[in-house]
Amino acid sequence: MRPVVVTGPPRAPLETVDALAHYGAATVHEAMGRAGYLGTDIRPVQTGAKTGGTAVTALCRPGDNLMIHAAVEQCAPGDMLVVATTSPCSDGLFGELLATSLMARGVRGLVTATGVRDVADLRELGFPVWSAAVSAQGTVKATAGAVNVPIVVGGQVIRPGDAIVADDDGVVRVPRADVASVCEGARVRAGKEEAARAAFRGGELGLDRYGLRATLERLGVEYVPYEDHAEEAR
């Protein structure tokens, strides 16, 4: 890893990112063809937050948050800070003071493959965080890393300027070049879901709405009364 702070990366257009955030992580994930999800281990430390922004990335050494400080300066309004370490690390690399600093710069939230701390303060500040752990264990500021290089969080490559969408379901990353098409896909999908929601409230079944009875038949799924099945079963 070359120790470098990359400056001025192009960013996905913020109005489109905001529209993506409105649809939420699950819908955006669908609109991308079920891709881009950072997995079940990156969890919100608060309840009910739903946001999005453009990624600024920081790659730290385990137990060291020096490069987060370097990354703060590269952040602009509308950004989300995304952090990874070169080795797994659950220490609390981020807390309330860094959140205060990021809020002063208009940053929307944090996504990190590490732990965070001061979570009661973070909730009170209203600065949303998605992390792999909560840990009171602090860090040093002593070893070099990188800012705004591609990093991997939850098996997904995140590049500076990519769109990040995060809510209670977790975090999804949309490549910068795809935000417009994914946004349109999410809009179409949300419309369909709205119609399905009304139908389901009225008692229609997914089996009928999605034509799944034919699928079941094609796959050879039989309907058997309980008594008959119990008899056959061992």
Added chain:
Amino acid sequence: MRPVVVTGPPRAPLETVDALAHYGAATVHEAMGRAGYLGTDIRPVQTGAKTGGTAVTALCRPGDNLMIHAAVEQCAPGDMLVVATTSPCSDGLFGELLATSLMARGVRGLVTATGVRDVADLRELGFPVWSAAVSAQGTVKATAGAVNVPIVVGGQVIRPGDAIVADDDGVVRVPRADVASVCEGARVRAGKEEAARAAFRGGELGLDRYGLRATLERLGVEYVPYEDHAEEAR
């Protein structure tokens, strides 16, 4: 696995299941002789929900929720839907649209060995869910499974019609044939606990109330002042 939808399974009587749910998972678990618990990995996605119902089971392929749609049609008021997959799968097989459909049928909640998504919406709807994960990752509807066959969730066999009791402590399953006796056992136990609660509030000790001083003595547990113990210790 035979691809089958079993229809019309007998169900535990709902009024007894409701009484069980009132006692909660921990008391019911005790009343069964410390059995039937689905383990610490099946967690509520909300806080404060406490419910119960009769099991309708769905066995899906990983990454595929076709059989949940088939199971919805088999659900009646008072049921709980219980889902497992043939291989471990943390994907979000269930979300707000399916919850809407289940609520229209009077279903009480969901227990699943997989992930779920749309959890903010699920909380708002008031549809309680216990799952092994939260995941934005969606699924297809393409491969066959089974409905209302015995499945294993958290090491427990769950049969259609069994009683399911779920709260913040997790999920307990009561075999259909046992709901009456377990309910009576829970009633007796809850009565004893109410008396113990009052005694403990008044300062009585469990050592005295449960006769444990004799147990300690029989087991050879000695009382040693700190200074004497410190001296002996290395």
Added chain:
Amino acid sequence: MRPVVVTGPPRAPLETVDALAHYGAATVHEAMGRAGYLGTDIRPVQTGAKTGGTAVTALCRPGDNLMIHAAVEQCAPGDMLVVATTSPCSDGLFGELLATSLMARGVRGLVTATGVRDVADLRELGFPVWSAAVSAQGTVKATAGAVNVPIVVGGQVIRPGDAIVADDDGVVRVPRADVASVCEGARVRAGKEEAARAAFRGGELGLDRYGLRATLERLGVEYVPYEDHAEEAR
């Protein structure tokens, strides 16, 4: 393990422990030179609790909470009960009845390497708990252990009378002999943090406040415009 209940251990002075608790787990952890943290697996079962106390320790056998009952009697106002088992055990060794008993004695909370149950009741009672799991699975009261001997929770040795500080970030242990010096260290640190907080709110950067630009330079971290970096990168 010798089966013993050690009585009358000296305790850290409560007013100093209270002052430590005020600073919270992360600050206390820093004031100890980044030590004493019980790790990311010991988690609060409630949100927003922040407390501290002097440790009474119980060492149980897995699936058996007899020694917790013995420990209750050794508890005094201002104590925190800390529990470990001789083998890993996620069962619910502790619930609402024991909490009621401890509250009657003025105990501040529980820290346990095991599971707990009745968590909805615990939240309603306002008795804070930090545990490795939530489990409806109950226990017997049948095998010998020890009270007020040194135990290990989360890789930290906890001795009776040590100070325990716990909040949403987790649990930190301060050796009894160190509470005064750690408290002074926490006071100094909290003062510095207050000043940093104000500065960060005003837009100052950590890079400048902590003199980190020099560190980055010494470590050979270069600043490179995005276009130049993209060209070099493969």
Added chain:
Amino acid sequence: MRPVVVTGPPRAPLETVDALAHYGAATVHEAMGRAGYLGTDIRPVQTGAKTGGTAVTALCRPGDNLMIHAAVEQCAPGDMLVVATTSPCSDGLFGELLATSLMARGVRGLVTATGVRDVADLRELGFPVWSAAVSAQGTVKATAGAVNVPIVVGGQVIRPGDAIVADDDGVVRVPRADVASVCEGARVRAGKEEAARAAFRGGELGLDRYGLRATLERLGVEYVPYEDHAEEAR
């Protein structure tokens, strides 16, 4: 759980079980329609063992192997002992002395959801073991459990008399009533595999042998030269 030792369960015919064991866990798993596998956490403690037998089951309390001793007496030549605990337990519930006793009775091996110990001795004795852990930690013989009741290991229900097939790939359970049909299915499958093996050695591709080119086409998979793809990719 009722404390009971069930005697004289019917067993799957041993010659068919032996034939199943010859095909190995993966082939038998296929022949059952991809079912019956105890999962990736039940691992051999030795390399190269391949065996099978009829299940005798023991359900123990965590940290207690009393019921294994009771189970030994129920074992006959050709049996496999299968052990679970009522709560998760990684202690070494089984070691070289119990293996010696089982070998004297003609037992084929052990499958356990717990830990085992004396593994160097077990390897030297040639008594094969599949377990969830290796642990030097021993146990007591003090609490009641059950023998020859259905137990769950690795998410699979195992009944006394079921066939167990185990090798380096793990453990598969075949219900007693199915051993003949599964054995025939395994025979057919093994024949097909033998033919495929020869073809693959000769350079034929699975794409052609299994007709998968048509599948790829139907699914819309395109073949794109690297240069064209690199250009399109971001």
Added chain:
Amino acid sequence: MRPVVVTGPPRAPLETVDALAHYGAATVHEAMGRAGYLGTDIRPVQTGAKTGGTAVTALCRPGDNLMIHAAVEQCAPGDMLVVATTSPCSDGLFGELLATSLMARGVRGLVTATGVRDVADLRELGFPVWSAAVSAQGTVKATAGAVNVPIVVGGQVIRPGDAIVADDDGVVRVPRADVASVCEGARVRAGKEEAARAAFRGGELGLDRYGLRATLERLGVEYVPYEDHAEEAR
């Protein structure tokens, strides 16, 4: 994910890859500045294998190995097949028949984020495999994925044509463009290690050879006789 088979990717030069493989995973990882390691969860299923090759990548759906079959055709002598799934999956996506097919094409080994099966046969064939699990559970060949697109295994991005180095320490990936420089770095490092090895055999200490006494002094590490330290310690 676009369903695509990318053909004809450029590959790192095989003679350099062979030289890298000779140095082994740990030395190559050092020569890259401690980068490129696929982590501790990707483990060899055999003992003593040490190899390297150029990556052909397959991205599968969980529980489906169709794209491995498509990937086999894209493999050439000197390649290593590297497999990931779109969701976590521990099933045995790969076994002895596929290994036979790959060996017929001169492929060096397999690295997979999934499970594998037939491991006894794989060891006998001498086809080395590094995987996240061993599992008897088989798969279907039914859903689309991709071949020779960038995939993520163990948090590392692997592109077709990259060099893969694997031994008992795990797996390291070297970007195609860097193989020459990394190989030179490994050569230099191996030379230094050879000299250090001889010195250490002769009794020289790392403290002296690497000048670490000065580091200890600068960091304020004191040497204290045991008796003095024991007195100060609590």
Added chain:
Amino acid sequence: MRPVVVTGPPRAPLETVDALAHYGAATVHEAMGRAGYLGTDIRPVQTGAKTGGTAVTALCRPGDNLMIHAAVEQCAPGDMLVVATTSPCSDGLFGELLATSLMARGVRGLVTATGVRDVADLRELGFPVWSAAVSAQGTVKATAGAVNVPIVVGGQVIRPGDAIVADDDGVVRVPRADVASVCEGARVRAGKEEAARAAFRGGELGLDRYGLRATLERLGVEYVPYEDHAEEAR
């Protein structure tokens, strides 16, 4: 943590430690009253090694092995080096060069809560290692820690001079002051086991040898023929 190298700790007498090692980890663990085991996560990287020695301890920062180099100098013939980090760390802090250096000093082996690398070389050298992970990921030599202070590995406190016993079952620690009494206990136990082994080979049952039939009866365990039990069961 005070940065210190403690010199000249008293050590358990080596001839007694050798005798302990002869009995192995499981027997020594029993002789201590089932205590001192480092748990199932500290595993041998080789097969068949069985050794023991007196502990020299090193406490490192994660990702930094400076203090291992400092510890080497404190090692004498008959020692075992035991390593922990202040935060969890799976990196390969130890490899073949350090093993070479330790062998030159007569050290018996390594026990570490971290990862190790060069495991093929370690096996060839015959230097036995017990670790929590294998990892190709290397470390720096840059931050201060401590040597010969008490550390925690696998939940056990290990002090310099304690006896360490390690084999395929894992690692057990015996406090320095207890080696003589534990050794005598192990001798007695091994004698009893030898007698039991002969009896079991001859077909005697543990039920009879240990008087467990009475225990079963006292606990209310009933013997029920399979047919009767099947009828009662649901």
